[in-house]
Amino acid sequence: MSDHSPHFLSREATVAGPGFSRWLVPPAAIAVHMCIGEVYGFSVFNEPLSRLLGGAAHDPTRDWTIPQIGWVYSIALVLLGLSAAVFGKWVERSGPRKVMVASATCFCSGLVLAGIGVQQHWLWLVYLGYGVIGGIGLGLGYIAPVSTLMKWFPDRPGMATGMAIMGFGGGALIGAPLGVTLMSFFKTATDPGVAATFFTMAGLYAAWMIFGAWLVRVPSADWKPEGWQPAATGSKAGPGKSVSVDTAWKTPQFWLLWIVLCMNVSAGIGILGQASLMCQDLFGVSAAVGGVFAGLFSLFNMGGRFLWSSVSDLTGRRTVFAIYFLLGALLYSLVPWTQKIGSRSLFVVVTALIISMYGGGFATIPAYLRDLFGTYQVGAIHGRLITAWSFAAIVGPQLINYISTAKKKAGVPAAEAYNSTLYLMCGLLLIGLIANLLVRPVHPKHHLASDS
Numbered sequence: 001m002s003d004h005s006p007h008f009l010s011r012e013a014t015v016a017g018p019g020f021s022r023w024l025v026p027p028a029a030i031a032v033h034m035c036i037g038e039v040y041g042f043s044v045f046n047e048p049l050s051r052l053l054g055g056a057a058h059d060p061t062r063d064w065t066i067p068q069i070g071w072v073y074s075i076a077l078v079l080l081g082l083s084a085a086v087f088g089k090w091v092e093r094s095g096p097r098k099v100m101v102a103s104a105t106c107f108c109s110g111l112v113l114a115g116i117g118v119q120q121h122w123l124w125l126v127y128l129g130y131g132v133i134g135g136i137g138l139g140l141g142y143i144a145p146v147s148t149l150m151k152w153f154p155d156r157p158g159m160a161t162g163m164a165i166m167g168f169g170g171g172a173l174i175g176a177p178l179g180v181t182l183m184s185f186f187k188t189a190t191d192p193g194v195a196a197t198f199f200t201m202a203g204l205y206a207a208w209m210i211f212g213a214w215l216v217r218v219p220s221a222d223w224k225p226e227g228w229q230p231a232a233t234g235s236k237a238g239p240g241k242s243v244s245v246d247t248a249w250k251t252p253q254f255w256l257l258w259i260v261l262c263m264n265v266s267a268g269i270g271i272l273g274q275a276s277l278m279c280q281d282l283f284g285v286s287a288a289v290g291g292v293f294a295g296l297f298s299l300f301n302m303g304g305r306f307l308w309s310s311v312s313d314l315t316g317r318r319t320v321f322a323i324y325f326l327l328g329a330l331l332y333s334l335v336p337w338t339q340k341i342g343s344r345s346l347f348v349v350v351t352a353l354i355i356s357m358y359g360g361g362f363a364t365i366p367a368y369l370r371d372l373f374g375t376y377q378v379g380a381i382h383g384r385l386i387t388a389w390s391f392a393a394i395v396g397p398q399l400i401n402y403i404s405t406a407k408k409k410a411g412v413p414a415a416e417a418y419n420s421t422l423y424l425m426c427g428l429l430l431i432g433l434i435a436n437l438l439v440r441p442v443h444p445k446h447h448l449a450s451d452s
Contacts, residue, residue, distance in 0.1 A: 111205070
């Protein structure tokens with residue numbers, strides 16, 4: 001192949017030609033994020049996976065336990081953060097199309113391996129497939145579109161990343177009912193249909209993710225929105241003031257933002273993971289009502305990603321994170337009061353706002369990084385920062401699970417067992433607030449001598 005005909009997966013082949021609409025890039029990003037966001041709906045497989053051999057009655061001597069199955073989800077999220085950090089520079093170098101194809105290959109082959117693991121009842125293969133290989137696909141797919149979108153929307157970077165990352169937050173809204181529907185279709189008297197569901201989802205998701213990879217483009221080096229001037233964004237790191245990932249990694253700004261993301265996620269993911277059970281314990285509602293409540297959380301998680309990140313384009317990233325932390329701490333402190341007065345509707349309003357800001361944090365942080373470090377290698381910087389998510393995915397749920405369980409065992413009524421945990425979450429948010437307020441522009445000594 002000649003130099004004048006770059007192959008389909010090369011970065012050169014994705015450079016947009018004249019007349020290409022930048023509004024085609026968000027659908028490409030959403031196509032990938034809605035697929036990999038299926039991980040948020042993995043809980044629909046927990047119960048069926050615990051009854052593979054015992055059928056309707058769980059066989060404790062042969063079937064997997066719920067805690068064993070729960071590690072599939074945890075491994076996937078940890079590998080998401082680690083792979084985003086490890087492969088971030090390769091993502092920037094290779095361009096979004098090649099990385100999206102790699103993400104589809106890992107995520108969908110992981111589903112296939114997990115399906116084989118289910119068929120053979122090999123839990124280690126489910127861990128390897130869905131958790132490790134699928135988790136790598138999650139990390140690649142998560143960061144692949146971010147820097148591309150910010151290059152296409154320098155005038156509205158928060159809105160741009162919010163559109164894509166909204167897709168990840170909403171992945172469960174499609175993935176969870178799709179999984180339930182497919183299992184119902186494939187279910188037999190002796191097989192809950194999980195393996196066939198994994199195989200089918202692998203094929204469907206591969207098609208959509210490859211479509212996203214085909215559609216995506218990067219702007220030419222000299223492209224900018226018509227009538228836009230860099231000064232209009234108020235960015236601290238504009239053209240000519242970009243920072244490389246290896247330099248950004250060593251700045252205090254990076255680690256302050258690492259704490260900002262970690263504290264926001266730790267607080268939010270703790271309540272997100274216990275949404276249904278918390279609602280049942282606090283108000284004595286049925287599991288079905290608790291499930292509806294958890295589904296409502298997904299909507300606010302998704303909507304908050306777009307809404308809050310778009311607001312950040314108007315207020316600035318530092319201001320909107322201050323709102324997350326101050327308003328979030330206030331709302332967490334109000335949750336026990338909503339239970340005390342018996343107001344379910346107020347409880348739903350308060351917790352929905354909390355989760356909207358949890359989602360908003362994910363969508364706003366890439367634009368915050370872009371403001372500080374510029375667009376050069378911002379995807380790689382974002383990849384390394386996501387390790388805060390991996391850490392928080394372990395710390396947040398464990399804090400709320402351990403403390404609430406210990407309180408119940410100590411005789412504290414279930415409705416009051418979460419109070420101390422919720423106040424602890426307020427403390428985490430205040431730590432995040434302090435880190436956010438300490439963020440300053442990156443010193444010019446860290447800027448690249450020149451930008452391409």
